[in-house]
Amino acid sequence: RITSVRGRIVYNSRGSRTVEVDVISDGKFLGRACAPSGASVGIHEVRNFPDGGPEASLAAITGSAGRFKGLNPGDSGAVHAAVREMDDTPDYSIAGGASAFAITIAAAYSAAAAAGVPLYRVLDPNVEPRFPYPLGNVLGGGAHAGPGSPDIQEILVCATGLRDIREAIEANLAVHKELGLVLRKKDRLFAGGKGDEGGWAPRACSAEALEMAAEACENLGYALGKEVSLGVDFAASTQWDREKGAYSYSRDGFENSPGEQIDYAAGIIEKYKLIYAEDAVHEEEFDGMAELTRRFPGVLVAGDDLTVTSAAMLRKAVKKGSCNAAILKVNQAGSLYDAMKFAAEATAGGIRLVTSHRSGETTDAHVTHIGIATGSVMLKVGAVGGERVAKANELIRLSEQGLIHGMAGI
Ligand code: PGA
Ligand code: ZN
Numbered sequence: 001r002i003t004s005v006r007g008r009i010v011y012n013s014r015g016s017r018t019v020e021v022d023v024i025s026d027g028k029f030l031g032r033a034c035a036p037s038g039a040s041v042g043i044h045e046v047r048n049f050p051d052g053g054p055e056a057s058l059a060a061i062t063g064s065a066g067r068f069k070g071l072n073p074g075d076s077g078a079v080h081a082a083v084r085e086m087d088d089t090p091d092y093s094i095a096g097g098a099s100a101f102a103i104t105i106a107a108a109y110s111a112a113a114a115a116g117v118p119l120y121r122v123l124d125p126n127v128e129p130r131f132p133y134p135l136g137n138v139l140g141g142g143a144h145a146g147p148g149s150p151d152i153q154e155i156l157v158c159a160t161g162l163r164d165i166r167e168a169i170e171a172n173l174a175v176h177k178e179l180g181l182v183l184r185k186k187d188r189l190f191a192g193g194k195g196d197e198g199g200w201a202p203r204a205c206s207a208e209a210l211e212m213a214a215e216a217c218e219n220l221g222y223a224l225g226k227e228v229s230l231g232v233d234f235a236a237s238t239q240w241d242r243e244k245g246a247y248s249y250s251r252d253g254f255e256n257s258p259g260e261q262i263d264y265a266a267g268i269i270e271k272y273k274l275i276y277a278e279d280a281v282h283e284e285e286f287d288g289m290a291e292l293t294r295r296f297p298g299v300l301v302a303g304d305d306l307t308v309t310s311a312a313m314l315r316k317a318v319k320k321g322s323c324n325a326a327i328l329k330v331n332q333a334g335s336l337y338d339a340m341k342f343a344a345e346a347t348a349g350g351i352r353l354v355t356s357h358r359s360g361e362t363t364d365a366h367v368t369h370i371g372i373a374t375g376s377v378m379l380k381v382g383a384v385g386g387e388r389v390a391k392a393n394e395l396i397r398l399s400e401q402g403l404i405h406g407m408a409g410i
Helices: 053-068 076-086 097-115 119-123 165-186 206-219 258-271 286-295 311-320 336-348 366-373 386-400
Strands: 002-011 017-025 029-034 133-140 154-158 229-233 246-249 254-256 276-278 300-303 325-328 352-356 378-380
Touching (some): 017 097, 053 097, 076 336, 133 386, 286 300, 286 311, 300 311, 311 336, 336 366, 366 378, 366 386
Parallel strands (some): 133 378, 325 352, 352 378
Antiparallel strands (some): 246 254
């Protein structure tokens, strides 16, 4: 039974304030979770912090701590109900999704500590665990890097042709390293700067960035689409100019009409044999996403800002055929309970899950367990940076226990 809940203000990977929560059960089983935050936030995400910021979230947690006492920390429904007593607004505008996130995950961790099992077992006791393929950010632009960087937000790598978790992690790291060398060769003034998620942030346009990422893979002897594949998070909502009715690539120096944007994304998917394409059109363009999903059945055409870890948005996407994969970010939904409902809806609708970090991350590794518990095919957790390798290192630790049987089937 939960005996105490306590919050505090700590800092995320961008050096911004966030909330962390300790849930203790039976006076000794500590569960701790710290909330991340995004930079390219979908319009339908819950509010991460209320007006008043992290301090207001902390005040809500402190004021409601008593509601959680006596609950079974592993009963996610009961913990969620108490969170909903703390904040019953649809977008968590009183306490912030960050509080819902930190309390519900800390409670699950406390239950795992009490039972002496890994967190993923508490989240789904019946799961047949497999390793999701790490999807690593090797080059960052858009909202995650400075104005000289590409408009495309993320170029990603995923070693879907490898069958061992350590090899899959090391392939991503090797591409990241090699890409650093390629960038230095192309621009002797490249100072080694990185974006928020640890991908290199060069002074280059999107087309050059894609070429250099492909070159890095080829230099290592990887045939694109075989051992290692590229992916792109277009984060197209950040280019979408509603007034103009066009996508504005201000760094790259061109503009796309809605139709041209679909052809632009399709051209990149084909040319670089992408395995993964996220938010290739803006977040309200369910029909444009559907066209890409129809054209590329072999590619994970994923929604992030489109589906915002919301079961209702996902139902709409499934009905329209707008994606065949979806990002799961607990703090888009608020509580872990909401996110697990989304995961169940995705699985029932034949949508493959990709559990993801945020650009403003913490050193926690719970996303690794959430990815395993939800049967996610990929784990989008970056490549380098302490807060990113924390997730990969947790995969390595879990591999030692011999309880996880092979890689996810993509
Ligand atoms: P965010 O971006 O965490 O900054 O929202 C990540 C993404 O768009 O996938
Ligand atoms: Zn995204």
